[in-house]
């Protein structure tokens with residue numbers, strides 16, 4: 001799959017990004033671009049620095065070195081770490097989504113499914129109760145949650161339903177970029193397959209850009225246009241997903257790919 005490039009400027013540009021935890025390296029000298037409508041996968045084994053990188057580019061963790069630039073809706077490009085805290089918070093609310101591996105981290109477990117989706121609309125200024133509930137109901141349907149569950153709480157949902165609800169909560173405000181941290185981790189294989197299909201369809205329909213962290217090459221294959229492979233905090237290979245998986249260049253990537261094929 002090749003990424004749509006209807007736009008000639010990247011949405012997000014990461015340059016020379018590094019994060020140290022004391023003497024320990026989280027990630028180092030990472031550079032890449034994400035284009036509008038493109039899905040980028042960050043893959044690598046446990047401890048390779050994927051989560052550190054995702055947190056640094058989504059402003060959840062301040063990098064030690066480097067820059068992350070983001071192109072706003074008005075076309076202006078801004079360095080995320082030169083923005084004020086208030087500007088960053090606004091961006092996170094209006095332009096970005098963040099799908100956690102554990103839905104409990106991204107949902108309010110004790111309020112209804114409808115409210116979980118609806119309160120995000122209120123956070124961006126919508127006030128009309130009927131419209132908010134209507135939009136929430138519509139989004140629940142889009143993520144295949146039955147209409148009669150709208151007043152149920154996510155703590156009474158299955159793992160797959162919770163994850164689909166978290167996705168609806170993130171997409172309802174029409175973000176341009178969504179970060180996903182192992183979005184299918186911890187789910188049964190059949191549930192994973194269905195969720196991946198759903199995410200793939202939604203991302204394509206909405207023309208969303210997404211950055212997906214996964215240790216699972218099958219997830220990268222299914223969702224992403226392009227991927228970067230990390231080892232010991234550094235990017236050791238990057239390219240179109242099909243190219244990297246079908247013809248890996250770095251010995252480490254060859255090992256990763258062949259170990260999956262043997263399973």
Ligand SMILES: Nc1ncnc2c1ncn2[C@@H]1O[C@H](COP(=O)(O)OP(=O)(O)OP(=O)(O)O)[C@@H](O)[C@H]1O
Nearest residue numbers: 021024025026044045046047048049050051052053
């Ligand atoms: N808060 C922290 N304090 C110290 N070291 C950390 C911290 N968080 C991560 N690290 C270290 O940074 C390196 C990268 O970790 P990171 O969690 O980013 O990897 P990962 O690829 O996301 O792994 P996993 O798939 O297991 O989540 C590891 O050596 C890890 O021990």
